[in-house]
Amino acid sequence: xxxxxxxxxxxxxxxxGAVVLFLYARASMNGVFVQWEYLGKPSETPVxxxxxxxxxxxxxxxxxxxCGSGCWEKIDTVPPDDRxxxxxxxxxxxxxxxxxxxxxxxxxxxxxxxxxxVDAIAKDGSIYTWQxxxxxxxxxxxxxxxxxGAAIGFLIGVIVVLTGIFxxxxxxxxxxxxxxxx
Numbered sequence: 001x002x003x004x005x006x007x008x009x010x011x012x013x014x015x016x017g018a019v020v021l022f023l024y025a026r027a028s029m030n031g032v033f034v035q036w037e038y039l040g041k042p043s044e045t046p047v048x049x050x051x052x053x054x055x056x057x058x059x060x061x062x063x064x065x066x067c068g069s070g071c072w073e074k075i076d077t078v079p080p081d082d083r084x085x086x087x088x089x090x091x092x093x094x095x096x097x098x099x100x101x102x103x104x105x106x107x108x109x110x111x112x113x114x115x116x117x118v119d120a121i122a123k124d125g126s127i128y129t130w131q132x133x134x135x136x137x138x139x140x141x142x143x144x145x146x147x148x149g150a151a152i153g154f155l156i157g158v159i160v161v162l163t164g165i166f167x168x169x170x171x172x173x174x175x176x177x178x179x180x181x182x
Contacts, residue, residue, distance in 0.1 A: 006164065010157040017153020018146040025145035030093055031116070031132035039119075039127040040070030046127060049104035052119040054078050055127060065127075072127075083108055091116035095130050099123070111135055 027033065044057035053065045055072075066073040088094070091107035091114045100120035107116050113135030120128050 002168075006161045009161060010154060013153040013157035013160070014150040015153070017149035017151070017156070019149070021145045021149025021152065022142070025142045029134060029142060031095060031130075034095070034130060034132045036095070036120075036128040036130050038070075039065055039129055040072060041125045041127055042072035042074075045125050046102075046121050048102055049119045049121060049127075050078055051081060051104060052106060052117045052129065055119075055121070086114060088116070090114055092132065092134060094118060095132075100128070 042055060042057060042063035044059055044061055044063070046055040046063070047058050048056040050056055050062065055063050057063065062075050062078060063072040064075050064078075065071065086107040086109065088105055088107050094105055094116070095118060097103050097118075097120060100122055103118055103120035105116065105118040107114055109115075110133045113133060115131060115133040118130040120130070122128060
């Protein structure tokens with residue numbers, strides 16, 4: 001009976017591993033683990049994202065993000081944008097935008113995949129960006145994740161089963177020693 005329970009445990013942990021890693025890979029592909037990045041705020045109150053990296057303020061001035069985090073430079077006009085954009089549906093799901101007053105999303109090619117970039121204005125005037133790329137390897141990750149998860153679950157199960165077997169063997173040896181006496 002113990003053998004059947006141990007085999008059942010191996011099967012159960014393999015199945016749990018397959019499901020958990022598949023769900024993790026799926027969530028990763030949908031950008032669930034991507035964090036918003038703070039970009040600072042211009043010296044005037046931003047009211048509209050023109051396109052990622054460019055905002056219009058309440059006075060009508062335009063600011064461009066000029067460095068990593070926190071640098072916004074006032075400019076006269078928005079330079080022309082010659083990048084290629086795809087439909088947003090090609091890039092997956094947008095992140096939650098409830099706590100932002102205005103946002104702009106673009107989808108652009110990235111290698112053999114695509115990148116979804118979202119810039120948003122928070123209620124306090126801070127600008128945030130969210131970027132998530134999906135490439136060719138992501139579909140392979142989704143395809144193989146259940147198999148890898150099952151293997152990991154099986155290995156964990158083997159460790160648990162071997163621990164149980166050694167524990168049972170130790171108990172049996174201890175009982176045998178007690179029966180023989182000194």
